Amino acid sequence: MRAVVQDGYGSPDALRVRDIPRPAPKEGEILVRVRAASLHPDVWHVVTGLPFALRLMGSGVRRPKQPVPGTDMAGEVAALGPGATRFRVGDEVYGETLRGYVWRNGGAFAEYVVVPQDVVAPKPAGVTFEEAASVLNAGIITLINLPPDRPFATDQRVLVNGAGGGVGVVAVQMAAAAGARVTAVDTGAKLDLLTSLGADRVVDYTKDDLPGGPYDLIFDIVGNHRFTALRPLLAPDGRYVLVGHDQYGRDGRRWLGSIPRLLGLVARGAVNRQLPRPTVKFPPKGELTGRLSALLESGALKPVVDRAYPLDELPEAMRHLTGGTARGRIVITI
Structure with a gap:
């Protein structure tokens, strides 16, 4: 089968498509003929090996343990492993290829990929393979970062910072669907899209300061402001959530990236109810x-x-991703 193969960490320009053996599903697994896969920042992190700490978190120290990048895909079931009974050959499915929440390659940038049957779902009717692949990583990131006791809700005042990217467009729509009053912040080129997705107010961060609150929830995807700067915008019982973004290595923190900042906020959350x-x-x-x-x-x-x-x-798609101009998700068709 044809697949993108990553021999080591480094520039995405070194990625090449090669012919490699087709994998075979094991107990409880299914083989999926991939039609589309999502390209997102987590893929960039594992391709480049940045920050260096992620290599110790399951990816591989010198080179990736799994040589084929990509973690979320949509396609058709091509074969069933022993004990795999949830699907039949020919079913259209979508999902992430990795069971846990880890930073490593998942083999999705290939014609075929093996996945555990319990991490995928039937592809909704009326949704294309490209569309189905585009929402997985972004939707999961949004859902696991929402405070368990503070989901999107009616009349909730929500600020989404970095609203025009892959995670942002999902967060804006989830909040709007729940009846929240959404303020979406991004570049001017994305504001019309955000309005069409249900944002009540849109702000071009290159021209205007963040609008005053108070907000019940600040969902900060890009992390270009410190919590101390955003805290005055929160209601007394409001919550701040940092998804975190290392700006594709431009912040210079090559060893740990945004990990210390995220861990610091989590530690402070033990005593600060706004975190x-x-x-x-x-x-x-x-x-x-x-x-x-x-x-x-x-x-x-x-x-x-x-x-x-x-x-x-x-490689060209990676350059487009790191340029920061994408409206929503970039996908790879296979």
């Missing part, structure tokens, strides 16, 4: 994919695909 409380428990990915399916089927979540690139043009 997330420490937790190591997350819902299974299959459960989260099911919640995304319900939103897609109801029309509350409409996938936003900026552009689709063929497998051979992955």
